Each structure stands twice: as structure tokens, then as C-alpha cells.
Amino acid sequence: xxxxxxxxxxxxxxxxxxxxxxxxxxEVQILLCDSLENGxxxxxxxxxxxxxxxxxxxxEDGFDVLQSVTAxxxxxxxxxxxxxxAITAFNYGVLDFVPKPFDETRLSQAFxxxxxxxxxxxxxxxFLAVKKAKTIKLILIEEIKYIKGAGIYTELHLTDxxxxxxxxxxxxxxxxxxxxxxxxxxxxxxxWHEADKLVVEAGGRxxxxxxxxxxxxxxxxxxxxxxxxxx
Amino acid sequence: xYRLPFFIAFLxxxxxxxEQYSDYVKSDVTYYSNDEYLYDYLGNSKDAVFKVNLxxxxxxxENIATPLxxxxxxxxxxxxxxxxxxxxxxxxxxxxxxxxxxxTEMTYYQIPENLAGIGKHxxxxxxxxxxxxxxxxxxxxxxxxxLSLHRAPLIVMSFMNLMAGAFLIAAIYYFFLYVNSMRKExxxxxxxxxxxxxxxxxxxxxxxxxxDIPYPQxxxxxxxxxxxxxxxxxxxxxxxxxxxDFKKKKLFLFLLxxxxxxxxxxxxxxxxxxxxxxxxxxxxFSIIIASNATxxxxxxxxxxxxxxxxxxxxxxxxFFDFGLFVAFTIIVLSMLYLHTIRxxxxxxxxxxxxxxxxxxxxxxxxKNIQPHFxxxxxxxxxxxxxxxxxxxxxxxxxxxxxxxxxxxxAEETLIPIREEIxxxxxxxxxxxxxxxxxxxxxxxxxxxTEEIPPAIIHTIVENGITHSMTPKQDCIRFCLxxxxxxxxxxxxxxxxxxxxxxxxDKSNGTGFKYIKARLNESYxxxxxxxxxxxxxxxxxxxxxxxxx
Numbered sequence: 001x002x003x004x005x006x007x008x009x010x011x012x013x014x015x016x017x018x019x020x021x022x023x024x025x026x027e028v029q030i031l032l033c034d035s036l037e038n039g040x041x042x043x044x045x046x047x048x049x050x051x052x053x054x055x056x057x058x059x060e061d062g063f064d065v066l067q068s069v070t071a072x073x074x075x076x077x078x079x080x081x082x083x084x085x086a087i088t089a090f091n092y093g094v095l096d097f098v099p100k101p102f103d104e105t106r107l108s109q110a111f112x113x114x115x116x117x118x119x120x121x122x123x124x125x126x127f128l129a130v131k132k133a134k135t136i137k138l139i140l141i142e143e144i145k146y147i148k149g150a151g152i153y154t155e156l157h158l159t160d161x162x163x164x165x166x167x168x169x170x171x172x173x174x175x176x177x178x179x180x181x182x183x184x185x186x187x188x189x190x191x192w193h194e195a196d197k198l199v200v201e202a203g204g205r206x207x208x209x210x211x212x213x214x215x216x217x218x219x220x221x222x223x224x225x226x227x228x229x230x231x
Numbered sequence: 232x233y234r235l236p237f238f239i240a241f242l243x244x245x246x247x248x249x250e251q252y253s254d255y256v257k258s259d260v261t262y263y264s265n266d267e268y269l270y271d272y273l274g275n276s277k278d279a280v281f282k283v284n285l286x287x288x289x290x291x292x293e294n295i296a297t298p299l300x301x302x303x304x305x306x307x308x309x310x311x312x313x314x315x316x317x318x319x320x321x322x323x324x325x326x327x328x329x330x331x332x333x334x335t336e337m338t339y340y341q342i343p344e345n346l347a348g349i350g351k352h353x354x355x356x357x358x359x360x361x362x363x364x365x366x367x368x369x370x371x372x373x374x375x376x377x378l379s380l381h382r383a384p385l386i387v388m389s390f391m392n393l394m395a396g397a398f399l400i401a402a403i404y405y406f407f408l409y410v411n412s413m414r415k416e417x418x419x420x421x422x423x424x425x426x427x428x429x430x431x432x433x434x435x436x437x438x439x440x441x442x443d444i445p446y447p448q449x450x451x452x453x454x455x456x457x458x459x460x461x462x463x464x465x466x467x468x469x470x471x472x473x474x475x476d477f478k479k480k481k482l483f484l485f486l487l488x489x490x491x492x493x494x495x496x497x498x499x500x501x502x503x504x505x506x507x508x509x510x511x512x513x514x515x516f517s518i519i520i521a522s523n524a525t526x527x528x529x530x531x532x533x534x535x536x537x538x539x540x541x542x543x544x545x546x547x548x549x550f551f552d553f554g555l556f557v558a559f560t561i562i563v564l565s566m567l568y569l570h571t572i573r574x575x576x577x578x579x580x581x582x583x584x585x586x587x588x589x590x591x592x593x594x595x596x597x598k599n600i601q602p603h604f605x606x607x608x609x610x611x612x613x614x615x616x617x618x619x620x621x622x623x624x625x626x627x628x629x630x631x632x633x634x635x636x637x638x639x640x641a642e643e644t645l646i647p648i649r650e651e652i653x654x655x656x657x658x659x660x661x662x663x664x665x666x667x668x669x670x671x672x673x674x675x676x677x678x679x680t681e682e683i684p685p686a687i688i689h690t691i692v693e694n695g696i697t698h699s700m701t702p703k704q705d706c707i708r709f710c711l712x713x714x715x716x717x718x719x720x721x722x723x724x725x726x727x728x729x730x731x732x733x734x735x736d737k738s739n740g741t742g743f744k745y746i747k748a749r750l751n752e753s754y755x756x757x758x759x760x761x762x763x764x765x766x767x768x769x770x771x772x773x774x775x776x777x778x779x
Contacts, residue, residue, distance in 0.1 A: 081606035101610035
């Protein structure tokens with residue numbers, strides 16, 4: 001596993017590195033960058049799994065950076081002094097926001113959110129940042145009908161019929177999305193408001209009929225949970 | 232139906248008057264008199280003796296309770312007779328071996344009641360005029376009740392003195408304002424002078440009622456009035472030009488002076504007329520200036536144009552003496568109004584500067600409590616305390632010291648340079664704990680007696696820390712040098728380190744805004760700030776020019 005730490009204060013960077021190493025039991029490769037610019041270059045050249053970002057969110061370009069990193073496949077945890085900007089950071093789809101000064105417990109909590117497969121929704125996400133050509137486009141969460149896994153990408157199927165590609169895996173997105181989104185299949189996350197009824201086909205295959213008439217497969221392992229939620 | 236008899240009576244009346252009397256005068260005494268102004272009575276007699284008979288017919292007296300009065304306007308020294316009876320004298324007539332004692336231009340005489348009956352009378356004036364014979368001034372008489380003759384000037388003067396007093400106070404106030412003001416605004420001084428001149432004008436104009444000016448000095452007063460009007464006619468448009476920031480001041484002033492001189496030359500000797508034309512020119516120029524200001528939408532322009540037009544209207548309907556003064560008063564009032572507008576603008580600017588000062592104070596205090604500084608420092612501090620409590624204590628001390636200095640300078644606008652340097656050094660100490668980079672402080676030619684706005688070098692140091700790359704092994708060096716030249720002093724801070732690449736233009740950051748605002752607050756526009764990349768790193772210079 002590769003973790004990138006972008007932090008310009010040497011002391012804090014070391015602290016983060018130490019705590020990260022402690023949490024992940026040294027099986028982790030940690031990259032350190034002391035400037036945002038270097039950090040963003042590293043992201044372009046290397047594939048990482050998690051980004052710990054110290055973002056000066058008070059600056060005007062703070063949110064541009066936030067959009068560009070949340071559009072990527074890895075998860076992002078913000079470590080920032082600007083605690084009042086936490087909500088905004090969540091809106092853009094970061095996994096967690098650790099306010100400075102932090103201790104080991106708080107950081108571990110953030111790491112747990114990253115490692116556990118369980119959904120720990122914070123409910124604040126409002127957009128998914130999508131890379132389009134060279135710009136970043138923000139997709140409103142309410143516009144998403146369902147999400148389909150497509151190899152290393154995911155397809156966001158929107159209410160107006162458009163399909164956008166996102167770099168994050170279904171697993172990563174599942175952690176970010178609010179509870180109104182339900183994983184129904186290994187390749188599908190559905191916005192629950194779109195669900196109409198559960199259809200059982202011959203041969204024991206389950207499908208979900210959407211309000212617009214589309215049919216999505218339902219995983220055998222998810223069936224119980226979904227049936228329960230339908231009631 | 233009664234028209235015809237009335238008309239005939241009127242015609243008859245007209246013809247009877249034509250026989251002997253040309254003027255029909257009605258005050259509280261109704262009478263006919265011959266030519267009111269009698270010229271050429273002096274003749275060519277060498278001894279300058281004259282005798283004038285002025286016949287008149289008294290028709291009606293309304294106010295019999297008070298005696299009849301006679302007003303005589305004329306030059307010379309003379310005795311006045313009413314129907315051959317001596318009623319008074321003015322000065323002393325020249326006799327052989329005795330020089331003339333000049334009388335004054337206007338005199339009043341009381342007519343004995345037993346002689347003041349309805350009917351024909353004759354006023355005889357016997358006298359000499361040894362001086363100003365070339366003036367060829369006429370003699371005129373006027374009948375009115377003795378009381379009214381004396382009361383009329385009092386009524387006029389009560390108003391004029393009221394105005395004169397107001398202008399005197401205004402003049403004194405504006406002189407004091409000018410003397411005690413830091414700005415020494417020309418307009419304030421000019422306004423004071425205008426008010427004073429106007430006070431003098433009123434005084435001189437009406438001095439004739441309470442001082443007996445000998446007739447040879449009669450024109451002196453008029454000359455003074457003329458010159459005062461001349462000065463006012465220059466100063467008022469000049470004032471408006473300054474107040475409205477008129478372009479082409481010199482050209483306009485030259486034209487104004489030219490027209491006034493032309494009037495002076497063309498109408499030389501016509502004192503009252505000259506003064507009227509002076510005021511016309513003044514009004515014309517002022518209106519042009521004020522209209523220009525109105526077009527340019529300068530505040531107060533419209534008010535002045537209105538005031539000037541109003542004064543023209545007043546001048547048109549009221550006799551010169553009053554009209555001029557009322558018109559002047561309106562003009563001065565509109566000038567006063569302009570002045571209050573100006574004062575308001577200055578007050579607003581002052582308030583804005585106070586607001587700026589308190590905003591800068593707040594910004595200074597915020598430097599150390601803003602999250603970026605405080606929370607990062609605290610995070611580092613926790614780490615130091617966890618890892619090496621002793622070093623942590625040193626860190627805390629440095630932080631406490633920086634806070635102390637910040638606290639002590641927070642409310643100042645200028646602090647000793649030593650204090651500023653101490654602040655920078657403490658900040659570097661704190662930052663060295665945070666960044667784990669070694670920072671060196673060097674200084675050259677620092678003059679400990681100099682002062683500087685608080686935290687401006689501190690701000691440059693902060694920028695230096697943010698924009699310098701971490702050196703491989705060496706320290707980042709901050710070199711502050713001071714130099715004093717003939718007309719300015721200069722602080723230069725050189726940060727010796729490799730610069731980080733930055734996409735953003737640094738020259739408009741909040742840090743620089745703070746520095747510039749602080750320099751403005753203390754030095755006005757007499758400073759120059761520059762911040763550029765150099766070969767060694769980053770050089771920031773602050774030049775403070777001596778105020779001339």
C-alpha cells in the first residue's frame with residue numbers, strides 16, 4: 001500500500017509518518033512531499049492508495065486542488081488547521097477531515113474509515129468531482145441514478161441519461177456516498193429513491209426494477225439486506 | 232366715469248408743475264422742487280463763492296408731530312437758509328484771511344415749525360468750495376420729517392452691521408482654523424480673507440453715516456470701496472477655482488484680472504459704476520467655474536450656480552447698495568456651504584483612516600491566532616512535548632515571547648526597530664522548531680533610534696519562510712540592512728535561499744496589502760515598496776522618503 005503525505009511542516013510531516021507507520025504495521029510505503037506542487041506531481045507519476053493532505057483551505061486555490069484530488073482513484077484525508085472548512089471538504093468528497101492539532105486516536109479513526117469495508121457515511125458529500133478532458137466537473141449527488149463498476153473505473157449513470165466516468169472504485173465511492181445509496185451487486189450502487197420493486201426471475205436471479213423501467217441485477221449476497229430495506 | 236375729470240386734473244397738475252418745478256417727491260412730506268441736481272452753480276468766480284436758490288413748494292406733511300427736516304447733499308462749506316432764515320451751516324465758509332473749513336457731503340437741518348407751513352418756500356445755500364472744484368458735483372436737497380431723516384440710515388445700518396459682524400466672526404474663525412490646522416489649506420485662508428474684506432467693505436460703505444468725512448476726502452472712501460470690490464472680485468472666483476479644482480486656473484485668473492483692470496481704466500472716476508461692473512465680472516467668472524463644476528458633477532457645484540443666479544436676480548430688483556451686499560451674502564453663504572461639504576469629506580476621510588488603523592491592529596493581532604499559525608504551531612508543539620519535553624519547553628518559551636512582543640506592539644503605529652527585530656528573531660525561533668530548518672538572522676547598520684510600523688518586517692520574514700525551499704544542509708539566512716541617504720532611508724531584507732516556484736503572483740497577497748496599508752498609515756505616499764527575486768534568493772526593500 002502506498003500513502004502520500006503532503007505537509008510542508010517538517011515536524012508535523014514526521015509525526016504523520018510515524019503514526020501512519022504505527023497504524024499500518026510497517027507494511028506500507030510512505031511518500032513525503034513538503035509542497036503541494038511536488039505532491040501533485042507525485043500523484044501524476046505514481047499510483048497511490050491514500051493521500052494525507054495538508055491543505056491551506058483559506059487560499060483561493062485550495063478548493064481547486066481539492067476537486068482535482070477527489071476526482072482521482074485514491075481516497076483523500078484532509079489534515080488541516082482550518083477546521084471551519086471541514087463541511088466544505090466533505091462536500092467535495094473527502095474520506096475524512098482531521099483537524100489540527102491531532103493525536104494518534106483521531107488519526108487512527110480516519111485510517112479505520114479507510115481500511116474498514118463498512119460504510120461510515122458522514123452524509124455531507126454533495127458533489128462527485130469528475131475529470132473531463134483537462135478540467136474537473138462537479139456532479140451533484142442528487143443527479144446520480146446508479147453507479148456501475150467498469151474495470152478500474154466506475155460509470156455514474158445520471159437522471160438525465162448521461163454517463164460520466166469516475167476514477168474511484170465502487171468500494172471507495174461506497175464509503176463516501178450517503179446512506180441513500182445502496183450497494184446491490186458487486187458492480188452496482190443504486191440510489192434508493194430510484195428503486196421501484198424487487199423482481200425475482202426464473203432460475204433464482206434477482207433484479208431491481210427502477211422507476212424508469214430499467215432492470216439492475218441484485219447480488220445473491222445482498223438480497224436479504226435489500227429485501228429487508230424494501231419493507 | 233370719473234376718469235375724465237381725473238385725467239384733466241392730472242394734466243393741469245402736470246402743467247402747473249412744469250411751470251416751475253420738475254420733481255414731485257413724496258415721502259412723509261410731499262413737495263415739488265426744481266431740478267434735484269443743480270450743476271454749474273460754481274461759475275467762474277475766483278474766490279469760489281457760490282449762492283444757490285432752490286425754490287420748492289410744500290404740498291402736504293403727514294407727520295406734523297415731528298419737525299420738518301432738510302437734507303442737503305453737496306460739496307463745500309456753506310450756510311443754509313430757509314425762506315431767508317438761517318437754519319444751519321456745514322463747515323466754515325472761507326473769508327478773507329481765513330481758510331475754508333470743509334463741510335461734509337451730507338447734512339441735515341431742522342426747519343423751524345413756524346416756517347414749515349404748506350406753500351412755497353425757498354432754500355438758499357451760501358458758501359464756498361475751494362477744493363475739488365473740477366468734480367463739478369451738484370447740490371441736491373430733500374425734505375422729510377427730521378426723525379425719518381435720522382432713522383432711515385439707522386435701519387439700513389442695523390442690517391449691514393449685523394452682516395458685517397457675521398463676516399468678522401467668520402473671518403476670525405477661518406483665520407484661527409488656518410493657523411491651527413495641520414493642512415494649511417489655501418481655501419481656508421482665502422475664505423477668511425474674503426470674509427475680512429467683505430467686513431471692511433460693509434464698514435467703509437456705511438462709515439459715512441457716523442463719521443463726518445470732509446468733502447475733499449469724499450472720493451477716498453469711494454476709492455477704498457472700489458479697491459475692496461476689486462480684491463473680492465478676484466478672490467471669489469479664485470476660491471471657487473480652488474474649491475472645484477478648476478483646470479486652467481492661471482489662464483482664467485489672468486483673464487479675470489485683465490477684465491477688472493479694463494473696467495477700472497474705462498470707467499475711471501465712475502466709482503459706483505466701476506464697483507457694479509466689478510461685481511458683474513466676478514459673478515460671470517464664478518458662474519462659469521461653478522457651471523463647469525456642475526457639468527463635472529463636483530459636489531456643491533449646483534448649489535453655487537443656484538446661489539449665484541439668485542444673487543443676480545436680487546441685484547436686478549434691489550438698488551445697488553443693498554443689492555450688492557445681499558448678492559455678496561448669498562455668494563459667501565454658498566461658499567460657506569461648500570466649505571462644510573469639504574469639512575465633511577475631510578471628516579469622512581479621517582474616520583476611514585481611524586477605521587483602517589483599527590483594522591490593521593486587528594490584522595496584527597490575528598497574525599498569531601489565525602488557524603494556520605496557531606494550529607500548526609500547536610501540532611508541532613504536541614509532537615515536541617511527546618518526543619522531547621525539554622525542547623518542548625524551549626519551544627513554548629519562544630512562542631510565549633513572540634506573543635508577548637506582539638501584544639506589546641499591537642496598539643502602536645510605529646515601534647522601535649529593535650523591537651521589530653526581536654519579534655522577527657522570536658518568530659524564526661518558533662518556526663525553526665516547526666519546520667526543523669535552521670534560520671540565521673544577520674543585520675547591517677541598524678540604527679536603534681529608528682522606528683518602523685509594527686510587524687512589517689515580520690510579515691516579510693513570514694513570506695521568506697513560506698517561499699523558500701528547504702536547504703539540503705545549510706541554513707536559510709535573513710539579512711536585514713539599513714541605509715540612510717540624503718532624502719530617504721531604506722530597509723532591505725535579503726532572504727538567502729532557493730525560491731519555491733509559485734504560480735501565483737505574490738505581489739497582491741494579504742501580507743503585502745498589510746505592509747502597504749501600514750506604510751500608508753504612517754508615511755502617506757512617501758514610501759516605496761519592492762519585492763523581487765534575486766540570484767541569492769528574495770530581496771525586499773522598503774524606502775521611506777523624508778517629508779519635505
